[in-house]
Amino acid sequence: MQEYIIHPDTHSRLVSIANDFLLFEDESRLPIHNGTPILFGVDSLFNSEDIINSKKTTQDREHLDTSNIKNFIRRKLLPALCEDFTIEKRYDVLSQLLPAESKVLIIGTGEKTAYYKNKFPHCKVITSDVHNEFQPDYIFDGHFIPFAEHCFDLVLAAQVIEHTINPWQFCKEMQRVTKVGGLLQIEAPQTFPYHAEPYDFFRFTFTGMRSLFTQCEVLKSEITEGNAAMVAVTISNYLINTSSIGIIRSSWLLITRLLLGWIKYLDRLQPVLNRRTVSMPKGYAFTFKKDELQRKSVELLNEFYELKR
Template identity: 30%
Template sequence: MLQPTYTELLACPSCKSPLEAQGQRYVCQNEACQGMYPIQGGIPVLISEDNEIFSQQDFAREQDIYFRTYKSRLMQVLQKVQPDVSTNLSAARNYRFLARELASRKGLRILVIGGSIDGYGIGELKQNLPADALLVEADVSYGPNTKMIFDSHQIPFRDETFDLVVAQAVLEHVLDPFVCVAEMHRVLKTGGMVYAETPFMQQVHGGRYDFHRFTHLGHRRLFRHFVQVESGIVSGAGSALAWALKYVVTSFARNKKMDKVLSYSAPFLFFWVKYLDLLIGRTRGSLDSACGYFFMGRKEPGYVLSDKELLASYKGLRGNVN
C-alpha cells in the first residue's frame, strides 16, 4: 500500500476527483465517475477505462509493454556489453543543478515520468535528495523503479502537487505531447520546475509507440507555458550520425530475427562516431544538427512565450541570420 501522504495526492485520471483506497484498489469519490483502479503487486494501475491505447488488463501481470527485459543471464550480459550510439552532454550537469536548486525546499515532491528505469545522469539527482523527499517513478511499463502505472496524458495527481517533473526520453513516445506537457504544468506547484530530454535526429526505436521528433525551437514551443531556465543540446551531430549508420545496417533486415542480429551488431561498428560530439562541442552550427535537446523551465503564473519571441530566440546558423 502507498504511504498515506502519497495517497492523499492522487486524483482520478478521468475526472481528477479524489481517490480512496479500498482494499487492493482505488475508487474515485465522484459518484458520476466511480472509476476503479487496481493495485497489482503493490503498484497502482491508474489507467482510465476511456484510454484508447492502454487498458488495466495490459498490466494485470508483469509483461513487456515497451522495454524488452531478459531473464536469461547470458542475454543480460550481452545487453550490458553492447555499446550505446549516443553521448549525453548535459544530463548529469543538469541534474546536479536541479538537486542544488531544490535542496532547500521542505517536503520536496518529484515526479519522474518514464521512470521505470534510470535515465542517463539521474543518479546525480536521486543521490542528493533530502531524506524527506517524495520520489514518484511512474511509467506505462514495469521495471525496477516502477512505483505507479499511468498514461501521461492523464496524470493521476491533484493540481499543484510537485516541485519537479522529469520526462527524459518520453515525449517522442506519446500520442499528444502538448497534452502531456499541459498535464505536467497542471501538477507542478507555482515555481516548480520541469526537465525534459527529447530527440530530434533519431530513427524509430520505440516501435508502435514512437511518434514525434522536435527541433530546438519546436521543443521550446512545446514548453511555451514555462519560463526557460536553460535549454540546449543533449546529444550532438556525432550521435545523430552514429544513429543513422546503425539504421543503415538494420535497413537490410528482411525479418525480425535478422533485425535482432543487425541491431545488436551495428553499435559495435559505429559507437565510436558519437565521440565527435566531444570534439564539436556546443557550437551554433551543432544546434541545427543535434541528435536531441533538453529543456529546463519554471512554472510562473500566466506566462506564455509568444511565437514572435520564439522566432527571435533562434540561435542556429540556417537561413537569414547573423
C-alpha cells in the same frame, strides 16, 4: 502523496485506499495490483487488464537480462554509438536547485528508479510508468496525470515525450501539476530510429520543444547527444536494416558498434548549443521554470534567434 491523487478523468479527489482499489469522491474506483495503483483514464492507450495480465507494451525487462549472451555482448562489451556526456552534471545541478523535502515526479521511470532516488536524495521522489515491468510507485498515462494542480516542485520526463500520441496534452498536464516557480526537465530526441514500436510518435526540434511549454521560461537548453552521434546511429541503423536475417543483422550491429563507437566523442568538440549545431543533433535537454505567463507563438519562436551563431 495520497492527498494529491485525483481521478484521471473526473479529477474527483481520492477518499480511501483498500487492498485492491482506490475509492474517489464520485464513488468511482481504480484498481491496485500487487500494491501498485493503476490510474488509467478511459481515453488512454493503456488499460489495467494489460497490467494485471503482464502484457508487454512499451518495455520488456528481459532486454536488461545479461545472462542472455546477446544482451551481455550488446550491453557490456560493445561500445555505445551515442552517450549523454552531461547527464550526471545536469541532474546534480537540478538537484541543487530543489529545497529539502521537494516533491519530484518522474514520468516514464523505466528501470531507473534507484538512479532517480539517488540523484534527488533530499526529495520525495514519486516514480511512474505505463507498465509494471520495474514496479514504479504509480502506473498512469502522462496524458492524464492523476494528481492535483500545483503539487510538484519538479516534473521530469527523460526520453518519454516522443512516445506520447498527443504531446500537446502531455505537456499541458506536466505544467498543470507543477508548482508556480517549479521546474520541468524534458529530454527527447530530434533524430533517432523508430523504437518501442508501435508507441513511438514524434521527434522534436529546438523550436518544436520550446513551443510546447508556453507557461514556462527556459532556464537551460542543451544538446544531449550531438550531430556526430546522430551520424553513427544512422549509419549503423541503415546497415542493420539491409537484411531481415538475424545473423546478418547481428553481424552489422557488432561491426558498426566496433567501427563507429568512437565517433560520438567528436560531439565534445562542439559543446555549445547554437544555430549551427541544432541542425541535426540526436537529442535535446530543456530545463523549464513554470511562471504561468502566457506567451504568444511569435515570442517562443524569437527565442531561437537568441542562440549564439
